[in-house]
Amino acid sequence: MTQRPEPPVLSVHGLSVRFLMPGGHHVAAVTDAHFDVAAGECLALIGESGCGKSVLASALLGLLPANAQTAGRAHLGGLDLLAADERTLARQVRGRMIGLIPQSPAAHLTPVRTIRSQLEETVGQLTGVWGRASVRTAGEDAAARAAFPAGHLDRYPHELSGGLAQRAATALALVGGAPLLLADEPTSGLDRDLVEHTVDELRRHVDTPTRTKGDTGRALLMITHDLTAAERIADKVAVMYAGRLVEVAEADSFFGLPGPRHPYSRGLLGALPERDFTPIPGMPPELGDLPAGCAFATRCARVTDACAHRPPTTGSVACHHPHRPEEIRA
Numbered sequence: 321m322t323q324r325p326e327p328p329v330l331s332v333h334g335l336s337v338r339f340l341m342p343g344g345h346h347v348a349a350v351t352d353a354h355f356d357v358a359a360g361e362c363l364a365l366i367g368e369s370g371c372g373k374s375v376l377a378s379a380l381l382g383l384l385p386a387n388a389q390t391a392g393r394a395h396l397g398g399l400d401l402l403a404a405d406e407r408t409l410a411r412q413v414r415g416r417m418i419g420l421i422p423q424s425p426a427a428h429l430t431p432v433r434t435i436r437s438q439l440e441e442t443v444g445q446l447t448g449v450w451g452r453a454s455v456r457t458a459g460e461d462a463a464a465r466a467a468f469p470a471g472h473l474d475r476y477p478h479e480l481s482g483g484l485a486q487r488a489a490t491a492l493a494l495v496g497g498a499p500l501l502l503a504d505e506p507t508s509g510l511d512r513d514l515v516e517h518t519v520d521e522l523r524r525h526v527d528t529p530t531r532t533k534g535d536t537g538r539a540l541l542m543i544t545h546d547l548t549a550a551e552r553i554a555d556k557v558a559v560m561y562a563g564r565l566v567e568v569a570e571a572d573s574f575f576g577l578p579g580p581r582h583p584y585s586r587g588l589l590g591a592l593p594e595r596d597f598t599p600i601p602g603m604p605p606e607l608g609d610l611p612a613g614c615a616f617a618t619r620c621a622r623v624t625d626a627c628a629h630r631p632p633t634t635g636s637v638a639c640h641h642p643h644r645p646e647e648i649r650a
């Protein structure tokens with residue numbers, strides 16, 4: 321008997337986001353993104369600052385500002401997140417179907433409430449746990465998983481360092497056991513050992529089966545600048561450049577051999593201190609003024625005439641002349 325493959329937890333098809341600006345201009349923040357995240361899988365989304373990673377995350381959560389327009393589909397548990405109305409997103413999606421670790425956690429914590437009270441409220445809203453003592457314990461357990469010190473639970477957000485606010489936000493995101501965890505820079509501001517603790521805890525979340533019967537399992541979409549953290553936990557890597565996913569690859573072959581195939585991805589890895597320590601020359605283009613052809617062409621050592629045309633983003637590498645595995649091995 322052949323087994324039917326499990327559907328992915330998250331399936332993104334042709335997702336585009338643009339911001340309408342005064343004077344009829346627009347900023348193409350995300351263009352035609354295609355990717356899946358399967359149950360038990362962690363996808364790391366990487367790319368230079370300003371390339372559209374957080375905008376993609378906001379689109380999935382329905383948290384884009386009013387001047388944004390979206391196109392495409394993003395399926396999660398039978399729901400198209402891009403077509404869902406605000407009521408559905410607020411009641412069913414945010415917190416329950418998607419646990420968010422936001423990029424600026426301090427801004428997402430409620431300023432007038434202690435971390436304990438925010439955790440306990442979330443336990444009450446998102447889990448079946450009830451009764452004062454049990455809720456208190458569940459809140460403390462969530463804090464411990466995110467390495468948030470118990471002695472700081474009765475503090476207010478403004479009394480926390482950036483790293484502690486980060487851990488509080490992680491604890492809050494873990495409480496509901498959501499099928500998709502969306503973590504936007506979950507390790508920024510943390511020391512290396514806490515980085516490892518945090519990503520290992522995120523990994524554990526993904527590896528733990530969901531409680532609900534018939535559920536598809538859990539997945540993690542982690543946006544990060546920390547390629548060492550990505551290498552530690554990711555199964556797949558998606559590389560974004562100027563609003564486009566230019567490469568989606570298995571993490572093993574991306575970080576190991578044969579290595580990335582897109583020249584930009586190779587540049588990102590090559591810029592690491594522990595690798596070549598060679599920065600990619602030049603700057604990414606403005607998303608409000610993208611060239612007609614490949615947006616990386618002006619920075620690319622392999623540029624040819626073909627690059628005057630934009631390579632399609634539907635395959636695994638959006639490049640006219642990607643590195644071939646046999647060429648890399650040689």
Ligand SMILES: Nc1ncnc2c1ncn2[C@@H]1O[C@H](COP(=O)(O)OP(=O)(O)OP(=O)(O)O)[C@@H](O)[C@H]1O
Nearest residue numbers: 339347349368369370371372373374375376385607
């Ligand atoms: N409301 C908005 N109106 C116009 N442009 C916007 C708006 N919000 C974001 N942008 C633009 O979208 C682009 C992508 O921003 P985004 O925050 O997604 O980048 P990022 O990849 O997450 O960067 P970082 O790694 O620094 O967090 C930026 O160029 C930004 O200026």
Ligand code: NI
Nearest residue numbers: 373374375423
């Ligand atoms: Ni961001």
